[in-house]
Amino acid sequence: xxxxxxxxxxxxxxxxxxxxxxxxxxxxxxxxxxxxxxxxxxxxxxxxxxxxxxxxxxxxxxxxxxxxxxxxx
Numbered sequence: 001x002x003x004x005x006x007x008x009x010x011x012x013x014x015x016x017x018x019x020x021x022x023x024x025x026x027x028x029x030x031x032x033x034x035x036x037x038x039x040x041x042x043x044x045x046x047x048x049x050x051x052x053x054x055x056x057x058x059x060x061x062x063x064x065x066x067x068x069x070x071x072x073x
Contacts, residue, residue, distance in 0.1 A: 005063055006063070007041040007062070009035065015035075015058055021036065023048055028052065041066075061073070
């Protein structure tokens with residue numbers, strides 16, 4: 001069973017680069033302000049979600065383990 005994650009985007013930081021959308025295509029999409037939003041926190045494998053968070057140029061994405069609350073990124 002895949003690890004369940006809590007994924008969030010800080011809109012005060014997000015600049016709409018869109019890198020996360022190209023990596024975790026089922027998790028993120030752009031809103032009307034071209035900022036990333038989470039549409040399905042478990043839409044892609046955890047490895048892709050973490051990669052998307054790591055590649056965000058402004059560190060706007062945070063990822064936590066849903067069961068333990070552990071901060072993964």
